[in-house]
Amino acid sequence: MVENCTVNIFSAYAPQIGCSDEEKDHFWSDLEEEMEKVPADERCLVGGDLNGHVGQNNHGISRIHGGYGYDERNAQGERIIDFAVSKDMVLTNAFYTKRQEHLVTYKSGGRSSQIDYFMYKRKDLREVKDCKVIPGDHVSVQHRLVVMDLVMEIEQIRKKKMQGPK
Numbered sequence: 753m754v755e756n757c758t759v760n761i762f763s764a765y766a767p768q769i770g771c772s773d774e775e776k777d778h779f780w781s782d783l784e785e786e787m788e789k790v791p792a793d794e795r796c797l798v799g800g801d802l803n804g805h806v807g808q809n810n811h812g813i814s815r816i817h818g819g820y821g822y823d824e825r826n827a828q829g830e831r832i833i834d835f836a837v838s839k840d841m842v843l844t845n846a847f848y849t850k851r852q853e854h855l856v857t858y859k860s861g862g863r864s865s866q867i868d869y870f871m872y873k874r875k876d877l878r879e880v881k882d883c884k885v886i887p888g889d890h891v892s893v894q895h896r897l898v899v900m901d902l903v904m905e906i907e908q909i910r911k912k913k914m915q916g917p918k
Contacts, residue, residue: 757906760790764800769828780831787839795879795904798841798871801858801895804828805865806843813837816874818847822855822866832869841871844883844900854885860894870900879904 764783767775783798790796807825810817816836821843825833836843845855845866857868872880881901889897 758794762798766803821846
């Protein structure tokens with residue numbers, strides 16, 4: 753809880769491409785089930801290695817994808833998008849203009865991709881100021897650090913002034 757505001761943070765690691773569809777379905781249904789427990793008035797952040805490519809194309813999904821993704825969308829990227837649409841969340845990585853190198857979250861064996869994402873409730877998007885990859889800092893050998901700048905608007909509870917002597 754931050755001040756008088758509750759922030760629900762989900763750290764996610766989706767099954768990899770080689771895993772069965774059953775494992776993938778289980779992951780997404782578990783995440784959806786946990787998200788359903790979050791009250792509508794509370795903030796919610798989902799971040800992590802979602803093991804899918806949402807790509808740079810945002811036709812028909814500009815509400816949740818700003819058009820600044822990396823490479824082409826794949827089947828796992830479709831699942832990420834479907835989830836974001838169903839929960840009215842925004843893929844913050846895809847909302848800010850960046851050089852290609854600053855979109856890449858994973859590099860291995862000469863391959864580059866964007867598989868690590870932050871999702872934030874669309875109704876609170878005005879609080880997100882930027883989302884970027886820090887190319888020089890690595891979470892692991894292959895994964896790069898993804899950072900989201902967030903400025904939360906928090907209602908102040910005003911204390912009543914006391915009347916009379918202190």
